[in-house]
Amino acid sequence: MNHLDLLTFARGSALNWALIIFVAGVVLRLFEIFGLSRKTDLAKPRIDSPGSGWRTMLTRSIPPQGMVKRDPVTYIAGYVFHLGLFLAIFFFAPHIEFFRSITGLSWPALPSALVDASVVAAIVALAVLLAHRLNNPVKRLLSTFSDYLAWTVTLLPLLTGYMAYHHLMLEYTLMLALHLFSVELLLVLLPFTKLFHTFSVFVSRWYNGDFFGRKGVAS
Amino acid sequence: MSATLEKGLNAFKEVIDTxxxxxxxxxxxxxxxxxxxxxxxxxxxxxxxxxHKLEPLRRVWKQEYTLLGRLGKLLGLAKPVTDAELTEWEPLVYDSCTMCGRCSMVCPVGNDITYMIRKMREGMSASGHAPEDMKGATKRAVEIGSPMGIKWPAVQAQIKHVQAETGIEVPVDVQGADYLVLMSSMEIINFPEYLSAISRIFKQAGVSWTLAPDAFEATNSGIQIGASDLAREIVSRIVVAAERLKVKCVxxxxxxxxxxxxxxxxxxxxxxPFGFEVKHILEVLDELRLAGKIKTRGKDKRPLxxxxxxxxxxxxxxxxxPRHLLGEIAEDFREMPDAGVMNWCCGGGGGVSANSRAEPLRLEAFKVKKRQIESTGVHTLITACANCRIVMEEGLEHYHMKVEVLGLTELLAEYLVEGE
Structure with missing residues (x-):
C-alpha cells in the first residue's frame, strides 16, 4: 500500500467507520444520561426564571471572580487550548471545504497564518496543561490513564495537522493520512472518555443553572 | 433497620439521576x-x-449506568466499591464537606458537586458509614423530636421566661394564624434572644403567629446524615402542624x-407541593420592613x-x-471579602458541627473565616444561623479573637421603637 492508497483509505472507509462510531457513541452516551431521568422538583421556585439553565450554559465559560488568580495556569492555558482548537477545526480553509463536502454548508475561513498560530498556541497550552497535571497535587490525584489518553488523542490531530501543513518530517501524503487517522482515533474515543464533555457540558451546566435559578441565585 | 454494604450500594444506584x-x-x-x-x-x-470525595459514587455510576463500565464489570476489570473503601471515604464525605456549595458555583463544566454529596450520603448512611455522632443526633431527632434531645417543656420554660421579660404573650397552637414559627434546638438552648426578639417585632408589626408544641423544631438531621426516610418523618411533623393550624406560612x-x-x-x-409558603425569617422581616411595619430608632455605632x-x-x-435590614440599624456596616453568594462557610455546616471527630479539621478550616473577619477590622459579627453562630463563637475563642457574634433578628429587635 503506497501513501496515496493509505490516504484514500483514511479519507474513505476509515473515516466512515470513525464517523459511525462517533455518532452512535454520542447517541448512546446521551441515552445513558437522559435514560436515568430525574424527579420533578416539587418545591416552588423563588422566582420564575425559565432561562437560567440556558444562560448558565454560556455564563459558566466566564471564571468566577478571584478564581483565575487561584489557578491561572488552568484558566489561561484552558482558554488558549479551547480557542485554538476551535479555530483550527472550524476556520481552516481545507476543513471548511471538508465540512462543505459532507453537509453542504460553508462559511468564511480565517487566514492560514492565523490558524497556524492558533494551532501552535493550542499545542503549547496542551503541553503546559500536561506539566500542570503532573505537578499539581490535586490534578495528579484526580488523574487516571484515561486523562493521559485523552490528552494524547487530542494532541495528535493538532500535531499531525501542523506537520502536514508545514511539510515536516514525513512525506506530505503520508502525513496527511496520519492526520486523518489521528482525527478518526479522536472521534472514536470522544464519546467514551472525558472528552465527551464536549457534549455533556451543556447538560451539566443546564442542570446547575436550573438548580441555582430556582433558588434565585444566578450561578 | 440494619445497615449493610448492599443497602448502601443500592442507595447509590437509586440516587443516580440524569x-x-x-x-x-x-x-x-x-x-x-x-x-x-x-x-x-x-x-x-x-x-x-x-x-474526589465522590469517587465511590462515580464508580457505581460508571459500572452500572455506562455501557463501557458494564462491559468492564462483566469482564472482571472493574474495581468494586467495598466496605473498606467506604470506611476510608467516610471522613471525606462527612467531616470535610459542609455542603456549602462553593464548588458547585465555580465548576467550569457546571457540576453541582454539593448535590452529589447530599445524594452520596444516602448510600453512606444506608451502608452504616455515617459518623457516630450524626447517627445519635438523627436518632434523637426521630425518637425525642430534636437532635439535641429537647422536648416541648424546655420550650415552654423559655416561653415563660420571654413572657416575663417582655410582657408579651407568646401564642401557642393558634388556629388560623398567619405564621407558624419554628426554632432550632440551638436557639432554644443557647440563644433565647431569638424568641424574645420575634415576639417583640411581631407585636409591633401586628403579625398573627403561633408556635406549635408538635412542631417547634426546624432542624433536620435526616438531610445531613443522608437518610431521606427519616428526613421525611421529621419534616412531616411541620407539615402536619401547619395543615392542622391552617397557617399561611411557615x-x-x-x-x-x-x-x-x-x-x-x-x-x-x-x-x-405544600399548601402553605415557607420563608426564612429574614425574608419575613424584610417584607415587614418594606411594608413599613417595623419601626426602628437609632443606629448601632459599632463597626459590624x-x-x-x-x-x-x-x-x-x-x-x-439582610443587607436591607442592616441598612436600617447599622451605621458602619462593612462587607467581608467574598461576601454574598461566594461567602466562605463557617466550617460547621452540613452536620460537621455535630460530628466531634471533625472538630480539629473544622477549626483548621475556620482560618479562612478568621482572615475574612480580620480584613474588615470589626469586633461585631452578625449572622442569621444559630449553627454558624455557635461554630464561629468556638472558632473565635480558639483563635483568641475578641469578636462578638449576634443574630440579625435580635439585633433588629434592639432598635425597635416600642410602646408608643
Whole structure:
C-alpha cells in the first residue's frame, strides 16, 4: 500500500467507520444520561426564571471572580487550548471545504497564518496543561490513564495537522493520512472518555443553572 | 433497620439521576473545585478536592449506568466499591464537606458537586458509614423530636421566661394564624434572644403567629446524615402542624440547613407541593420592613459585618434581605471579602458541627473565616444561623479573637421603637 492508497483509505472507509462510531457513541452516551431521568422538583421556585439553565450554559465559560488568580495556569492555558482548537477545526480553509463536502454548508475561513498560530498556541497550552497535571497535587490525584489518553488523542490531530501543513518530517501524503487517522482515533474515543464533555457540558451546566435559578441565585 | 454494604450500594444506584450522570460525564479532572473548598484551601491536602470525595459514587455510576463500565464489570476489570473503601471515604464525605456549595458555583463544566454529596450520603448512611455522632443526633431527632434531645417543656420554660421579660404573650397552637414559627434546638438552648426578639417585632408589626408544641423544631438531621426516610418523618411533623393550624406560612428560623430541609427538600421529601409558603425569617422581616411595619430608632455605632450562612444565601437565595435590614440599624456596616453568594462557610455546616471527630479539621478550616473577619477590622459579627453562630463563637475563642457574634433578628429587635 503506497501513501496515496493509505490516504484514500483514511479519507474513505476509515473515516466512515470513525464517523459511525462517533455518532452512535454520542447517541448512546446521551441515552445513558437522559435514560436515568430525574424527579420533578416539587418545591416552588423563588422566582420564575425559565432561562437560567440556558444562560448558565454560556455564563459558566466566564471564571468566577478571584478564581483565575487561584489557578491561572488552568484558566489561561484552558482558554488558549479551547480557542485554538476551535479555530483550527472550524476556520481552516481545507476543513471548511471538508465540512462543505459532507453537509453542504460553508462559511468564511480565517487566514492560514492565523490558524497556524492558533494551532501552535493550542499545542503549547496542551503541553503546559500536561506539566500542570503532573505537578499539581490535586490534578495528579484526580488523574487516571484515561486523562493521559485523552490528552494524547487530542494532541495528535493538532500535531499531525501542523506537520502536514508545514511539510515536516514525513512525506506530505503520508502525513496527511496520519492526520486523518489521528482525527478518526479522536472521534472514536470522544464519546467514551472525558472528552465527551464536549457534549455533556451543556447538560451539566443546564442542570446547575436550573438548580441555582430556582433558588434565585444566578450561578 | 440494619445497615449493610448492599443497602448502601443500592442507595447509590437509586440516587443516580440524569443530572448526576451528566456531572460525572462532564468532569475533566481540572481540580478547580478544590480551589473553592475551604477544607482544601486551609489544609492544602489534595484528598479534600470536592469531586474526589465522590469517587465511590462515580464508580457505581460508571459500572452500572455506562455501557463501557458494564462491559468492564462483566469482564472482571472493574474495581468494586467495598466496605473498606467506604470506611476510608467516610471522613471525606462527612467531616470535610459542609455542603456549602462553593464548588458547585465555580465548576467550569457546571457540576453541582454539593448535590452529589447530599445524594452520596444516602448510600453512606444506608451502608452504616455515617459518623457516630450524626447517627445519635438523627436518632434523637426521630425518637425525642430534636437532635439535641429537647422536648416541648424546655420550650415552654423559655416561653415563660420571654413572657416575663417582655410582657408579651407568646401564642401557642393558634388556629388560623398567619405564621407558624419554628426554632432550632440551638436557639432554644443557647440563644433565647431569638424568641424574645420575634415576639417583640411581631407585636409591633401586628403579625398573627403561633408556635406549635408538635412542631417547634426546624432542624433536620435526616438531610445531613443522608437518610431521606427519616428526613421525611421529621419534616412531616411541620407539615402536619401547619395543615392542622391552617397557617399561611411557615417561618424557618435563623438556621441554615433547616431552611434547605423545609423550603427546598420538604415538598420533595413529602412527595407533594405544600399548601402553605415557607420563608426564612429574614425574608419575613424584610417584607415587614418594606411594608413599613417595623419601626426602628437609632443606629448601632459599632463597626459590624455580616456572615452569609451558606444554606440561606448561596443555596437559599436570601442575599439582599439582610443587607436591607442592616441598612436600617447599622451605621458602619462593612462587607467581608467574598461576601454574598461566594461567602466562605463557617466550617460547621452540613452536620460537621455535630460530628466531634471533625472538630480539629473544622477549626483548621475556620482560618479562612478568621482572615475574612480580620480584613474588615470589626469586633461585631452578625449572622442569621444559630449553627454558624455557635461554630464561629468556638472558632473565635480558639483563635483568641475578641469578636462578638449576634443574630440579625435580635439585633433588629434592639432598635425597635416600642410602646408608643
Amino acid at each position: 443530572p448526576i450522570a451528566s456531572y460525572f460525564s462532564s468532569c475533566v479532572h481540572c481540580g478547580l473545585c478544590a480551589e473553592a473548598c475551604l477544607f482544601y484551601n486551609e489544609t492544602g491536602d489534595a484528598k479534600y478536592t470536592p469531586i 417561618i424557618s428560623p435563623e438556621c441554615g440547613h433547616a431552611f434547605t430541609a423545609i423550603r427546598w427538600e420538604g415538598p420533595n421529601l413529602m412527595g407533594k 459585618t455580616y456572615h452569609d450562612p451558606c444554606q440561606i444565601t448561596r443555596r437559599g437565595g436570601v442575599v439582599e434581605q
